[in-house]
Amino acid sequence: xxxxxxILIVDANQVRAAIIEEGLREAGYxxxxxxxxxxxxxxxxxxxxxDVVVIDLEDPxxxxxxxxxxxxxxxxxxxxxxxxxSDSASIExxxxxxxxxxxxxxxxxxxxxxxxxxxxxxxxxxxxLREELEEARSQLDDRKTIDRAKAIVMRLKGLSEEEAYALxxxxxxxxxxxxxxxxxxxxxxAEMLK
Amino acid sequence: MTxxxxxxxxxxxxxxxxxxxxxxxxxxxxxxxxxELVREVSWSNLRDRxxxxxxxxxxxxxxxxxxxxLGIGGVTAPMAAPILLNLNGNALTVSARRFEEMARxxxxxxxDPSVSALALASLVSARKASGLxxxxxxxxxxxxxxxxxxxxxxxxxxxxxxxxxxxxxVPPVRTVEALASGEVDGFCAGAPWNTxxxxxxxxxxxxxxxxLMPDCPEKVLAWxxxxxxxxxxxxxxxxxxxxxxxxxxxxxxxxPALARMLAAPDxxxxxxxxxxxxxxxxxxxxxxxxxxxxxxxxxxxxxxxxPDPAHADVLLAAMARAGHVVATPDLxxxxxxxxxxxxxxxxxx
Numbered sequence: 001x002x003x004x005x006x007i008l009i010v011d012a013n014q015v016r017a018a019i020i021e022e023g024l025r026e027a028g029y030x031x032x033x034x035x036x037x038x039x040x041x042x043x044x045x046x047x048x049x050x051d052v053v054v055i056d057l058e059d060p061x062x063x064x065x066x067x068x069x070x071x072x073x074x075x076x077x078x079x080x081x082x083x084x085x086s087d088s089a090s091i092e093x094x095x096x097x098x099x100x101x102x103x104x105x106x107x108x109x110x111x112x113x114x115x116x117x118x119x120x121x122x123x124x125x126x127x128x129l130r131e132e133l134e135e136a137r138s139q140l141d142d143r144k145t146i147d148r149a150k151a152i153v154m155r156l157k158g159l160s161e162e163e164a165y166a167l168x169x170x171x172x173x174x175x176x177x178x179x180x181x182x183x184x185x186x187x188x189x190a191e192m193l194k
Numbered sequence: 195m196t197x198x199x200x201x202x203x204x205x206x207x208x209x210x211x212x213x214x215x216x217x218x219x220x221x222x223x224x225x226x227x228x229x230e231l232v233r234e235v236s237w238s239n240l241r242d243r244x245x246x247x248x249x250x251x252x253x254x255x256x257x258x259x260x261x262x263x264l265g266i267g268g269v270t271a272p273m274a275a276p277i278l279l280n281l282n283g284n285a286l287t288v289s290a291r292r293f294e295e296m297a298r299x300x301x302x303x304x305x306d307p308s309v310s311a312l313a314l315a316s317l318v319s320a321r322k323a324s325g326l327x328x329x330x331x332x333x334x335x336x337x338x339x340x341x342x343x344x345x346x347x348x349x350x351x352x353x354x355x356x357x358x359x360x361x362x363x364v365p366p367v368r369t370v371e372a373l374a375s376g377e378v379d380g381f382c383a384g385a386p387w388n389t390x391x392x393x394x395x396x397x398x399x400x401x402x403x404x405x406l407m408p409d410c411p412e413k414v415l416a417w418x419x420x421x422x423x424x425x426x427x428x429x430x431x432x433x434x435x436x437x438x439x440x441x442x443x444x445x446x447x448x449x450p451a452l453a454r455m456l457a458a459p460d461x462x463x464x465x466x467x468x469x470x471x472x473x474x475x476x477x478x479x480x481x482x483x484x485x486x487x488x489x490x491x492x493x494x495x496x497x498x499x500x501p502d503p504a505h506a507d508v509l510l511a512a513m514a515r516a517g518h519v520v521a522t523p524d525l526x527x528x529x530x531x532x533x534x535x536x537x538x539x540x541x542x543x
Contacts, residue, residue: 057236057239057242058235059235059236060235060236060365060367060368061236061365062235062236062238062239063236063237063238063334063335063336063363063365064362064363064364064365066238066267066268066336066363067335067336067363068363069268070267070268070336088246091246092246095242095243095245095246095248096246096248100238100242
């Protein structure tokens with residue numbers, strides 16, 4: 001199977017666009033064009049004449065893109081993936097993942113399927129990555145807060161690091177609160193009593 | 195009564211008022227609903243997320259509901275509207291610069307749409323004669339009353355939208371920026387975007403939607419067509435909540451509270467004072483003209499939100515004039531079926 005389809009990726013998020021591009025390249029597609037926004041969309045489509053346009057659902061230019069295809073005098077008019085309603089499962093998965101695709105009329109469903117699947121999995125992978133990053137960031141913030149509170153306890157009560165940490169943990173357990181919450185209260189109190 | 199959780203998508207516009215009032219004033223809870231409003235960035239998203247049931251119902255342009263149901267424009271996603279969200283609410287705004295140019299060439303009072311259309315036509319021919327690029331006007335969606343209002347207004351002077359004047363599709367939130375940057379020379383959009391353009395000093399409101407088309411069926415509450423019967427209980431509850439919201443919104447003493455709800459960052463994120471003036475029908479025009487009092491600028495009253503199959507006829511005729519559809523009796527019947535005069539039943543419950 002030689003894919004040989006030209007795919008235009010519209011995504012303002014450069015990192016995600018790169019992840020999608022990489023995914024499609026691995027799947028054997030090598031005619032890929034990436035553009036990052038609304039400006040130049042018409043020119044890009046006219047210049048590259050893509051078979052498939054993949055667009056981020058959070059891109060506000062979607063309505064303009066749809067209209068452009070509607071009024072375009074272009075011979076090969078892309079249409080939305082909704083046209084083939086027989087494949088509702090992958091359409092649902094795509095909308096849920098946050099990606100939409102436009103395909104030139106006449107392109108067989110079998111040829112679109114792997115592209116859509118790749119985009120869906122890459123969009124989902126990107127979201128997971130971002131969630132993990134946010135979690136890691138918040139864990140790091142929590143650690144810093146706990147360290148600051150520990151230093152306050154050590155200074156005020158003349159305790160060692162281990163003792164200060166044990167005291168905070170015990171307090172958190174007794175009050176059925178998270179350690180980081182106890183730490184935040186300690187910092188607030190220390191600021192007030194300065 | 196078990197509480198039903200409903201997710202309803204909306205675009206940041208004043209005509210989401212009934213949804214916002216129902217969700218944020220406690221009205222929905224009284225009807226056994228927990229109403230979650232989801233702000234979207236495009237009408238296409240609202241349509242698609244409704245279609246795959248990531249949304250239960252959606253704030254929708256009435257012509258977009260028709261296009262989607264009839265499968266015009268490459269998408270077939272049948273919808274039904276058991277209630278409208280408002281009538282009217284649009285305005286036609288031109289950049290401060292184009293307004294000055296139009297005022298110089300106008301033969302008569304620019305408040306008259308046929309005078310203003312002729313003034314625009316004279317700008318169009320002057321630009322053509324001196325080799326300047328054509329003027330561009332924006333609407334928020336291809337299948338929208340905004341596009342049809344622009345088209346019908348320009349036709350008063352024999353101008354063809356899309357030929358003599360370019361049509362750009364710009365999302366509501368970007369209209370002011372597009373006007374300020376000169377990307378477009380004017381736009382037709384719903385409130386509060388025209389007022390925000392006047393407030394920013396970049397635009398002048400030329401006409402209100404009602405000057406061109408009274409009782410324009412602007413937005414509907416769209417459900418998937420097959421959900422109307424399948425989920426009749428949810429539909430009935432949301433209808434009842436929206437009818438109560440309509441009474442609440444129509445009570446003048448609630449306007450300041452409604453304006454504050456709409457102004458919130460997760461709703462319209464626009465100044466409450468401007469929204470409140472719009473709700474009162476006080477329309478700042480800009481261009482050195484006094485504010486206008488337009489009582490039916492946007493209508494949320496119970497009579498206004500009752501769907502009528504005749505709404506489909508009016509819209510289909512506009513769509514046909516724009517070349518979006520060739521109306522056949524079969525299409526007209528399918529379009530009429532979208533507007534379910536269901537609100538009346540609920541009022542009587």
